[in-house]
Amino acid sequence: MGVRVQEADFDVAAELDALGSLDPDVGAVVSFTGLVRGSGITAMTLEHYPGMTEKALEAIKAEAMGRWPLQGATIIHRVGTLAPGARIVLVAVASRHRGAAFEAAEFLMDYLKTRAPFWKKETAEDGTARWVDARETDTSAADRWRTGDAKAS
Amino acid sequence: MGVRVQEADFDVAAELDALGSLDPDVGAVVSFTGLVRGSGITAMTLEHYPGMTEKALEAIKAEAMGRWPLQGATIIHRVGTLAPGARIVLVAVASRHRGAAFEAAEFLMDYLKTRAPFWKKETAEDGTARWVDARETDTSAADRWRTGDAKAS
C-alpha cells in the first residue's frame, strides 16, 4: 500500500496480495504495470524531483481515494537506469466492485503521467540518448477526469 | 497466456510476467483479480458448464484481441468451493499503451460476467446456501461495448 519511489524492482504479487487482504470485502484488485519497451533502445533512465514526487503521488492517491470507494491503493515508481523489459511503475487498487477499481486505476495512471515529476531519457542502440517527449494523448487522457464525473461503472 | 478453467489457485506474478515477456514492445500490463468477498459467508461454490465455458472464454478473448492491439491476454477462472478471500478469476492483457490495455481488460471482465457459463452459490454463516443473483449492472456494463466503439483511450 501507499506510495513509493525507489530504484529497486518491486514484487507485484506481494503488492496485490497486500491490497486483497486489506479488508474481507475487497472483491476486485486492478493493477497496471508499466514496462520499458525495448525496441531500439538499450536503456531507459528515469529522473525525478525528490520531495515533490512523493507529495504529488500522495495527492494523486488521495484524490482517487476520495472519488471512488476504494479500500486501498498502491503506487510504486522506479527511478534510475532500467533495462528493456524492466518494470517502471505499478499502480494497483482494491475495491468491492470492478467498475470503481478499473476507473480508479486508470485515473491514477492518467494523473501520474501528467502530474508526477518524472522524466524519461532513452539510450538508443547507437549510444545516443534523448529525452522522451510528452504525449498529447496523455494530457487529453488526464483531462477526461476533470469534470469530476465518473464514467459508467 | 490463453484461457483456463481450473480448481487450483493461480500465480498472478507468473501470469503477468509471461504477458510482459511476450514481446519487447509490451509497455502496459493490466490485470483484474476477483476475490471472494468474505462478509457473512463461509464459502463460495462455483459451478460451470464444462465444454461451453472454455469455448465462451476463447470467444471473449478472441473478440478482445480483434478489437484492441494486444500482444496477449490471459483468462483464468476457478471452479469448485472457495474460501473467503480466495482468488476467483484473473483477467490480464498486454499492450503497447495503457489505454488499450485498460479498455480490453475491462471489456473481458464485462463480457465474462455476462457470457461465460459460471454460477456462484454462497454458503452463509448459518449454513444456508443461496445462488447469487445476476446483477443488472453487469448487463448494462457489457452493453456499453456493443456498438463496437472503443471509449477514449
Next chain:
Amino acid sequence: MKVLYFAWLRERIGVGSEDVTPPETVETVGDLIDWLRGREARYAAAFEDISAIKVAVDQEQADFDAPLAGVREVALFPPVTGG
C-alpha cells in the same frame, strides 16, 4: 437430444442432464420447455418464470425460438454470475 440444467434449475429439476426424445411438434427451445413443463410438477416449478432462464444450443448462446433440428445438446440455466 441431451438437455442440461445448471445452478438452481439443476437443483429444482433434480438432475444435471438427461436424454430426451420430444415429439416432432417440439420444434424450438421454447417448445421444448413447454413440453418439459408438462412432464412433471418439478419441471413446471423450475420453469415457472421463463424470463429468468437462459439458453445455449450446442454450447452457443441462443434464444427460445432457436430451432432444435439437428441439435445435440440444449442447456437451460439462470443468468450467469461468474467473475
Next chain:
Amino acid sequence: MKVLYFAWLRERIGVGSEDVTPPETVETVGDLIDWLRGREARYAAAFEDISAIKVAVDQEQADFDAPLAGVREVALFPPVTGG
C-alpha cells in the same frame, strides 16, 4: 531562493539547482525566467521556447504568473514523462 532544473533543462543550463538572488523587480516565476535569460547564453538557450516549460513553486504545480514572495524553491522543467 533555490531554483531547480530537471531533464533537458538541467542539461542545457549545466546545473541541477542553484541559489539565486534576483532583484526586487522580479515578482513572478515569469519574471524570474526573463531575469535568468539575461544572465548568460546557456539560460537564453534553455528558455528559448517557454511553451515547453512547466513550473512548480515550493513543490506544487504552478503557473508563470505565480508570485515569488516568500517562496523558497522554484522548479523549472519540461512536461513530465513518467509512468
